[in-house]
Amino acid sequence: MNRFCKSTFSLLLATLLLFSAAGISFGMVLQSTHAYAVGPSVETPAPAPDEEDQQETSGQDEQEKPQETEQPEEQPPVWNPKDQTINIMGEEKKTEKKELIPEQAIPEKDKSDSALTINPPKSENNTSAGEEEDSISDDNNDSPIIEGHVSAVLLNGIDLTENMIRIGEKGKLELALSLSGITLEQYESYQKTIKFSGRNFVPDEPIEPSFLSHTEQNGVLICTVSVEDVLYNGISDKIEFSLLFSDGSGSSISLDFSQTIRTEAASENYEIKSAIFTNSENNIISRITRGNYANLIVTIHDYGISASKFNSVKNKTSVSINTDVFRTSNASISNGTGLKGGGVSYDITFSDVYFSGKDNNLQLIIDYDDPDITKRRLVHTLSQCQIYEPEPDDNDNYPDDDDDHDSSSSKPDIPPPTPNIIVSTYDYGGGNVTAAGNFTLTMTLMNTSKRVNVDNVVMKLSVPEAFTLTSSSNTFYIERIAKRSSVERTVNLSVKPNADAISHPIKVSFTYESVINDERKQFSAEQDISIPVSQLDRFSLNPVEMPSEIYVGEDSSIEATFVNKGKSTVYNVTAEITGNLSQPGQRQFIGNVESGKEESADFLIGALEAGTISGEVVISYEDANMNVNELRSPFTTTAVSFEMPAPDPGLDVMNPDDIGEAPPEPWYQKIPAWGWTTGGVTAIILLSFAAKAMRRHRELKLLEDSDEDF
Template sequence: MKNIRKSYKKLVGGALILLMMVSVFCVPFTSIAFAAGNISFTKNLPSEPQTLSGGSLVLSVEAKAADGAAIRYEWYKDGAAISGATSATYTVSTPGEYSVKAINQSNEGDFAESQTCTVTEPQSGNGQLYVAGYSVVDNLGNPILYLTPETHCKIVFLMVDGRVLDSDVPQGTDLKSYIHITPTSKAFSSCSNGDIWLDREASVDGSLTYSLTFNDITYLDTTAQDNTLSFDVSVINNSTPGAPIANLPLTSVSQSIGQCSKSKDETVTSGAKPTVMVKDSNYGGGNIAAGQNFTLTLTSYNTSRSTAISDVVTTITLPQTLTLAAGSNTVLTESVPAGGSYQTTFTLQAQSSAETGVANVTVEYRYYIKGTDEQLTSSQLITVPIVQPDRFSFTSMDLPQEMYAGEENTITVNYVNKGKGILYNLTAEISGNINTPGQQQYLGNLNSGTEGSADFTIQTDQPGTVSGTITLTYEDVNGNEKKQTQDYSLTVSEMPTYDDMPDMDMDAMGDMDMQQGMPVWGWVLIGVGVVAVIVVVVVIVKKKKAKRRAELLAEDNDDEDF
């Protein structure tokens, strides 16, 4: 009977287990399966490696949701999310592995991931020296639209030397110790070596890149038949033995200057094809402070008087000291009539770490002769001046706690240069109602992030209030003289004398010492001590006598009782 019950229990238990398994596996699969992806890319990232050109590369994607939901994007570099990159387009400035995620805005769990795009550094070594852009400006830096004969001007070229790696030339090197420029043009006057400037620029495609400025040059051809500025470039390593840069053969460079003309009404262009050039550039006037946002407005024009152009793409290439603050570095203009002009604006920011100097911006144009498939290009260089804000200031002033007439004391002022530029020829001067006003100290140059101090000796013969000003004078990075002042004030007292000490006649006290050997107050103290001792002795004697009387009385009382 017991065996039957045990078998029954086992049978029931097994049935229950079987029932549970059936209930689990018989649930409809649609209730536990994941839904198919709702997001898909209609334009994906390129699968083949991409190369940075001109320091940047624009990547873009397109995605859609099957249910028509709105899409947002998240960009990633080397697997890490890029902060603020949430649009379908992203401008790459550094090499790496890039990908993007398209996400359903109403359902974060519904997303799709793009394929990964590899972006690499440009490779130098195309073996060519060429002009990447140029600009013609007056002495104030304003663009010159028409360069008529006998006009003095400044012409700036952006040179790219594909024969030399940018990394082969140490930073901070004076390029004139390697690169030698010899003007050879007949249409332009020659420049002295001092009026030929070379400034290093951000590398283009990994090649050595620099701006070449003919600071004072004159257009000579009165017939306006020759508008070519030519010069020879030679690279010679005669200053740094063992440096990677090697001697290179002389190379001749020629560039047609489209602004050359007989007059403002007759512009000479190279050939009959239209050219797009910068007519005017405006960044708000004055200098741009490092860290400041500004708007760059370009007025470009079609130099052809007879041919219209279309699909004009204007692109700016920025140096390391400038970056886009908003928008894009490329603008499309659908059509420009013959001799017409148009405006483009770019919102930029000067990097807070930018040093004082000129930032060269390359403006590139790609366009078509209207009604044809022939595409043309042109480029030009414009400049934007950048300055580091002046952050020099006093930090503290150390004054004497007390001062007496006729006594010498010291005032110390402390200062600091919190800016990123050097301050030159710092001097300090003190003024006021003191015996020696006008003291000056030459403190020299003050580097960025450096503190210093200046000490001044002050003295006056009259009690009262001494006040004045300490002035620090210096030259900022632009050579402009500036001043900062700090006022001081303190009270001067009479020099103390012996007569000022209360109830003490030093001469009398000295006589007493000589005559008596001890001052009066010493004898007084001794007398007081003696009196105190006598009083104590008397008290003790009286107490002993009282005790003895008490003992005798007690004995008398005992005898009577007996």
């Protein structure tokens, strides 16, 4: 009995121990499971993103984490800018694997915790306008400002902002415009033309459109412009044009318009509309160099998503940027504004962006976190960013070096080639510059060296007597020109009125410095550029004076006069007359006509039959640049024929037989002319002798009377 009790007790005790062990094991399993569920977040490797140098940063506050259990303290990793994640207003996403890099390799301003969170954007509406209203005003601040925008665009009666247009469509284009700052009276007094730009719509030349209607409502002028036979080329999804107002006195006002339309590709069309840099005071920065910090504001136009849809997914939207070039830890997205014709416009602001200088291309990936909307991948070149080129070391290879870069000490070190500065290109407007005019000279200065920069560049211009510098001196300073780089400088010049019509040289001289083999050296260079000058062509032909009538068979003389009022001689002047004349093809070679001289050419005009005589006097000549020109002066006159008048039938015609003998000629008509001459001379001689005899007689008589008195 005792043995049976002992066996039963042992069996019960063993069973109890077995159940206790099972309970303890089950409790430990539950405890470990609970610890795993509430334990700390551990970074786990995640698949690499599609683009290696682009990351995302969360813009939403991190969700509240469960209570963490104690874990061994781990050394926090050093943040690598390449692993940066910007999740703008997004939900919590898996943390990507961070690659540790040496701490000293990161700029001090870039050192931060790897967990980057973007605060929710402020509620203020920081939007970019979808369609900008253009305005143009005179320089005078008191002048009224004319503003306008496009209300509707119709092609063959179809609204292009609501309906899709296809390439090659052609027809009547109607534009509904709203104008402010101009009254109805002013509008009606202007002459109006329209010019399309961008060759998206042709014709692209200024034309006079048809203005179908215009009314004024609450100070806003509403007008409809119609243009016939306009072709859509499909270059872009915009219609851009300028409306020109002219008052007839030479002054005009240009008002530019731009409107987005629906095209075949509009549903998948998106672009970076603009990108600007600003400083901490929100002033625009036009040049960014390596190591600079600035704010980057990018305006996006997305035509594949509506404004309401965008605003609904904005808080989940994430943006990736190429952080090997642009490093930032904060970004925000503004509210979207609808674009006419569909689409949305919004701004992405990257704060405190560090520019590495490696490239000037901005690359973005925009994820709306919507399965129905694809990711937007955009690339935009930022002209404000200057690419940094490091100085070459002694081991760099250059294909233009004469040595083989042999590391053997038997070869001496060969210094780099001497750097030179040249005027690689220059522009003065093309053609010839005109005497007594102004022109702008733009020069591109290039450092030809592939290895060294040039510093402290002083450029000096030596202009000939024909030119005069305006608004600047002849000396310019350039701090640095990087190797294989160029800079531009612009100079305004005027041409003297008496400048010779030849090519005038301008001497461009440079003095500059460069560091070669740790030694600063000075250099100089000179170059000549030529500017051709042409004088104003003031050689003129006076109108030809013609008689009102000429007779058939008779020749009349006319004279063509021409004068050179210019400052240079005209050469090889030739005068010719053409027309339905009796002597066509008359031609005279005059030769050279100097400045201030007048010459003439005489021609004979005649007619073979009655009627209108018309023709031209043509003067051909060569100017100082050997360009052949012509002057023409048309003329017209009437040729009439000379005819004997017919006899009057009312008069009696005398019969020759009825005429009697003519009366005899008088005796004095029978004396020849020589007889009359001889008789006249004889009479004069006789009268002379008679007069002399009478005078002698009177003298003798007087003498006798004197003797008697005595």
